[in-house]
Amino acid sequence: MPTLQALIFDVDGTLADTERDGHRPAFNAAFAEHGLNWHWDERLYGELLTITGGKERIRHYATRHAPEIAARPGFDGLVRDLHAAKTRHYLRLVESGSLPLRPGVAALIRQARQHSLRLAIATTTTPENVTALLHATLGAEASGWFEVIGAGDSVPNKKPAPDIYHWVLERLTLPPENCLAIEDSANGLQAARAAGLRCLVTPNDYTAGEDFSSAWQVLADLREFNLAAMGTR
Numbered sequence: 001m002p003t004l005q006a007l008i009f010d011v012d013g014t015l016a017d018t019e020r021d022g023h024r025p026a027f028n029a030a031f032a033e034h035g036l037n038w039h040w041d042e043r044l045y046g047e048l049l050t051i052t053g054g055k056e057r058i059r060h061y062a063t064r065h066a067p068e069i070a071a072r073p074g075f076d077g078l079v080r081d082l083h084a085a086k087t088r089h090y091l092r093l094v095e096s097g098s099l100p101l102r103p104g105v106a107a108l109i110r111q112a113r114q115h116s117l118r119l120a121i122a123t124t125t126t127p128e129n130v131t132a133l134l135h136a137t138l139g140a141e142a143s144g145w146f147e148v149i150g151a152g153d154s155v156p157n158k159k160p161a162p163d164i165y166h167w168v169l170e171r172l173t174l175p176p177e178n179c180l181a182i183e184d185s186a187n188g189l190q191a192a193r194a195a196g197l198r199c200l201v202t203p204n205d206y207t208a209g210e211d212f213s214s215a216w217q218v219l220a221d222l223r224e225f226n227l228a229a230m231g232t233r
Helices: 018-033 042-048 054-065 075-095 105-114 127-138 163-172 186-194
Strands: 006-009 118-122 148-150 179-183 198-201
Touching: 006 163, 018 042, 018 054, 018 075, 042 054, 054 075, 075 127, 105 118, 105 127, 118 163, 127 148, 148 163, 163 179, 163 186, 179 186, 186 198
Parallel strands: 006 118, 006 179, 118 148, 179 198
Antiparallel strands: none
16 A cells, blocks of 8 residues: 555535534525525535535525526626625634534544644635634644645536645645545545545535445544554655
8 A cells, every 4th residue: 555645634524514503504694694585404405515615505506496596697796795604604603613623533633743644625615714613623723734725716626526636636746646535425535536546434414325435444433543554654
């Protein structure tokens, strides 16, 4: 097995269970702020998670459930405004300490640093969301531990396209065989595998029933992962 030199983390659903208790209520707050009677309950939001990217998710929902709004001339601007408002509400939730890291995440990051592994992030959420979560859960210096943060609109095509992983690998100047991706969903797994990466999947309540047959490992809890056995350097 090639020597492991870097861990590349997804964020939402992987580092923390941010979707149900963070992004979902933040979307609903943004809709109310803009006078829309849209409400994404837990079941509906689980279905919408097959669409990666917040702006893309809004477009998808409006096209199918509010076509009269999607047809408005100013719809593109509305999508941007809704997403900006959602981010503002989400950051408030994160900064309040309401969204802890999933079990084993903090310990794995500490172990990686002790083994001098490089750390990176490959996500579809915004850079502000990433920084806020890292600072709120790991401390003010945590974002500096991650050498590359691929987030938001860094690339035109979001997961399951492999673009964000190619972007991160290029900046790490590492081949995929020396890296391990850590994801929570089938979309993320597909993106990582298409970029040539081994992928450790840690499913959450929303993704537990998805197909992870191409994963290198599937672990319900990252506390089960034995980093020392991987031949790190």
